[in-house]
Amino acid sequence: MKTNKITKxxxxxxxxxxxxxxxxxxxxxxxxxxxxIEALIALNLVSIFIACSIHVADQWEKAxxxxxxxxxxxxxxxxxxxxxxxxRIDNYIDQRVxxxxxxxxQTLTKDTVPVNVDAVVYWxxxxxxxxxxxxxxxxxxxxxxxxxxxxxxxxxHELADLLQERDKIAEDLQQIxxxxxxxxxxxxxxxxxxxxxxxxxxxxxxxxxxxAERERRARVILGTAETEIAEKFARAxxxxxxxxxxxxLRGMNMLYEGLKEKGSMVIVPSSALDNMxxxxxxxxxxxxxxxxxxxxxxxxxxxxxx
Numbered sequence: 001m002k003t004n005k006i007t008k009x010x011x012x013x014x015x016x017x018x019x020x021x022x023x024x025x026x027x028x029x030x031x032x033x034x035x036x037i038e039a040l041i042a043l044n045l046v047s048i049f050i051a052c053s054i055h056v057a058d059q060w061e062k063a064x065x066x067x068x069x070x071x072x073x074x075x076x077x078x079x080x081x082x083x084x085x086x087x088r089i090d091n092y093i094d095q096r097v098x099x100x101x102x103x104x105x106q107t108l109t110k111d112t113v114p115v116n117v118d119a120v121v122y123w124x125x126x127x128x129x130x131x132x133x134x135x136x137x138x139x140x141x142x143x144x145x146x147x148x149x150x151x152x153x154x155x156x157h158e159l160a161d162l163l164q165e166r167d168k169i170a171e172d173l174q175q176i177x178x179x180x181x182x183x184x185x186x187x188x189x190x191x192x193x194x195x196x197x198x199x200x201x202x203x204x205x206x207x208x209x210x211x212a213e214r215e216r217r218a219r220v221i222l223g224t225a226e227t228e229i230a231e232k233f234a235r236a237x238x239x240x241x242x243x244x245x246x247x248x249l250r251g252m253n254m255l256y257e258g259l260k261e262k263g264s265m266v267i268v269p270s271s272a273l274d275n276m277x278x279x280x281x282x283x284x285x286x287x288x289x290x291x292x293x294x295x296x297x298x299x300x301x302x303x304x305x306x
Contacts, residue, residue, distance in 0.1 A: 006092040015054040022047035052084040062128040102146045113159045116197040127185025149176040166193045
């Protein structure tokens, strides 16, 4: 990873423009015989000195200024001035939210399963002075701490917990990172688990296990449905045994439903005709449909009758 230090050139667009204007003005005065050559050289040096003292920091940046190697303070954002030669800008620190990718490869879980985990952390510098003085390369330090913390958390959890509780694991990792980076003036706002890769053989085995579990649940649901249906039929039989009229009405309704469609044929056992008195009902329904449809009758055939 490249260093987190941001350095800019000695001259920026503003200082360069000021330098051109000053040197041009001094040169024009010399050619107009207003100032001698000695003054021209001296004023040009002063112009360079003034131009080198002008610096610009972007809106999201703070400039760390050192004077003779000692911390002087923070400058920016916007235009600011330093004393050339005596002062120098060590770093421009970005205070925006930044993102760092990290991963743990071939890390064993608590149940000794090797996994590859990819994660991402969002962090920001809230105290520029601490970030500049307490840690040398905070971006690299954050990456190493995040990777170490992720490996430690993986080793404390089983594979099933990693797959099912990503949010909780990410929250625990975020707290670990924030605890370690707060003394540096850095806060880790969010940690996200992007991907968890397990060995292909284990993935196939887990897929077969899940499929078998789904089949088992389907069989249990089907058996439960059959049991409920049997219970409903048992209750219905009790009602019909105590009320023969209700059984006849039910038989008439079933016969009517079967005869509603044109050209349909309903075959019922002869015992049903005797027990539920469906014969008369079938004749009446057939006669009615014959009157409605003419020759397009719907016959009722009794099983067992010739």
